[in-house]
Amino acid sequence: MTELTNPKSPRVKAARRLTKRAFRDRDRAFLAEGPQAVREALALPGVTVELFATAEAETRHADIVGAAVSAGVPVFRASGEVMAELAQTVTPQGLMAVCRFVHVPLSSVGETRLVAVLAHVRDPGNAGTVLRTADAAGADAVVFTDASVDPYNGKCVRASAGSLFHLPVVTGLPVDKAVAALKDRGLRILAADGTGKATLDDVDLAAPTAWVFGNEAWGLPPEVLALADEVVRVPIYGRAESLNLATAAAVCLYASARVLRQI
Amino acid sequence: MTELTNPKSPRVKAARRLTKRAFRDRDRAFLAEGPQAVREALALPGVTVELFATAEAETRHADIVGAAVSAGVPVFRASGEVMAELAQTVTPQGLMAVCRFVHVPLSSVGETRLVAVLAHVRDPGNAGTVLRTADAAGADAVVFTDASVDPYNGKCVRASAGSLFHLPVVTGLPVDKAVAALKDRGLRILAADGTGKATLDDVDLAAPTAWVFGNEAWGLPPEVLALADEVVRVPIYGRAESLNLATAAAVCLYASARVLRQI
Incomplete structure (x- = not known):
């Protein structure tokens, strides 16, 4: 798997801007960070658009990354620098999913x-x-x-x-x-x-x-x-x-x- | 009232270090920030050691500052810079009390x-x-x-x-x-x-x-x-x-x- 190492690459920037509401509303998508959120997102068919995982998280959370692959969700290996760019927590846990909006009328x-x-x-x-x-x-x-x-x-x-x-x-x-x-x-x-x-x-x-x-x-x-x-x-x-x-x-x-x- | 304007003055430094546990334990004192905490501290006789107040807070919370004065608690007017040094919040509310430990056996x-x-x-x-x-x-x-x-x-x-x-x-x-x-x-x-x-x-x-x-x-x-x-x-x-x-x-x-x- 090729690793995304450039925090300024278009894919990373497109995910990163989902930290802002205007972009979330435009793309009808948001970020779910960490193993718990990603696991729950993957349990809902069609919700997860793509998954970013550090090499370490791929090993530690092999079940989650495996579930993404099985579901046909594109998985991108992210360098620490890229994950730091995407993450909104002080100690990122190495998993970040882009998800479609889940709200309902x-x-x-x-x-x-x-x-x-x-x-x-x-x-x-x-x-x-x-x-x-x-x-x-x-x-x-x-x-x-x-x-x-x-x-x-x-x-x-x-x-x-x-x-x-x-x-x-x-x-x-x-x-x-x-x-x-x-x-x-x-x-x-x-x-x-x-x-x-x-x-x-x-x-x-x-x-x-x-x-x-x-x-x-x-x-x-x-x-x-x-x-x-x-x-x-x-x-x-x-x-x-x-x-x-x-x-x-x-x-x-x-x-x-x-x-x-x-x- | 003279205003404390030097964040490095001994009095300000002595209060400031109470943000660290080791100094709290040594002095058996801690900081209570904001009008609600200060009001409650003053309601307990003998707890408040001294009060720092900005000029603005003195006006806005005249009742609290008055209660401190009535109780014989030394009140120090603090410049914005001094209060920023003492405060642990992003938007300080202009009142900071040094209080004695209140725990009991x-x-x-x-x-x-x-x-x-x-x-x-x-x-x-x-x-x-x-x-x-x-x-x-x-x-x-x-x-x-x-x-x-x-x-x-x-x-x-x-x-x-x-x-x-x-x-x-x-x-x-x-x-x-x-x-x-x-x-x-x-x-x-x-x-x-x-x-x-x-x-x-x-x-x-x-x-x-x-x-x-x-x-x-x-x-x-x-x-x-x-x-x-x-x-x-x-x-x-x-x-x-x-x-x-x-x-x-x-x-x-x-x-x-x-x-x-x-x-």
Whole structure:
């Protein structure tokens, strides 16, 4: 296999620019970095466009590189310098896939009993963590509204730890349209916000539910709170002023998951 | 008030070196950055040694600077350059306090019904987030064992969002000693780990409990699992391989808090 050694070569540059949203949107493609993400990407037929692997990663992750070859995905051996150019982490793990967009329209998602809506989540690490948590809690879909971070942001992809490839992700909808469509599906809309009068302990969670999560710093704006059937806060039993966003989302999603499992 | 303008002055250098653990341990002091942390530090008598404030922060946070003055805490006006030298964030908020260590021996902590033990938590952001979550869940203490990150690490202090000053924090104990002492207090020891046979849904949480949390990447080592009364995993209902540490801790601590509130 010939090794790509020039970080300025057209192929490397074409991949590299997918670190920018404008190019992702134009190419409808994004980067998935590291063995976990690449393995999950390859498990979805037709998603992986090409794979870059260092010689070391080819040896260490022979199963993953083998799966790519079997699937007919072009594999390029990359020098350390090329991988450093592509990677967005401090210690690259030697595997980088170019993937096609995986999001779907909300209308194509099957039965929904638990959905997470990221309404104003701006930090990609938080967004990816909520996506991972929603996956773990058995959510049927995660909606990134147009006011939230891009789910294909490299940091979000990494924080999702493969979950971006596990469950239907919807992106780009305005929050009011997303909420209306979820209501049409018969879901109860619960806005998670520190201003809620009801706490998580008060709310009956035994119904299909969409949780709406807001901004890290300022929560949800009034017009989004007004769309919800109920505004719910996670109770603070101690002296903390609030919970961080991903933590609050985990408590809400798992509270719902636990009840929905029992009915 | 004279303004400190020289980042190399002895006072600034003495504060600056508290970014390093060796100097923190020597001086038994640490840095608390930003209005939230400084406000909480000042609420504890005798904790704040001195306060650095930019002219802008003095105006914006006049209440905080006033509280420092009232408490007899020396306040130094710092130039932007001095604050940039002291601050560990990209966009400093103009307030930085030097604080005395606030941790306490476990023996001095009063009644304990819910305790979080960070056994091998290495990322300071995660550790601070767990501390904040434990505070929110009404935990009675948080124990940082000697194999975990320093609770006075700047990133941990920031992620705790003031919670470092809210509840008893114990630090430096070996995990076996910490567990033995908590058992002596009558607490049930639950190790949170993905290898657990029991899930959170199976376990009776209606007893005083200490949750033990492990490393971000590899969880808890066998010798720590062996110390626990039970090894418990957060159930994964979807396809995620695992939860991130702070998320799993939130789900566990809130599950306990909810049950303990009811008894």
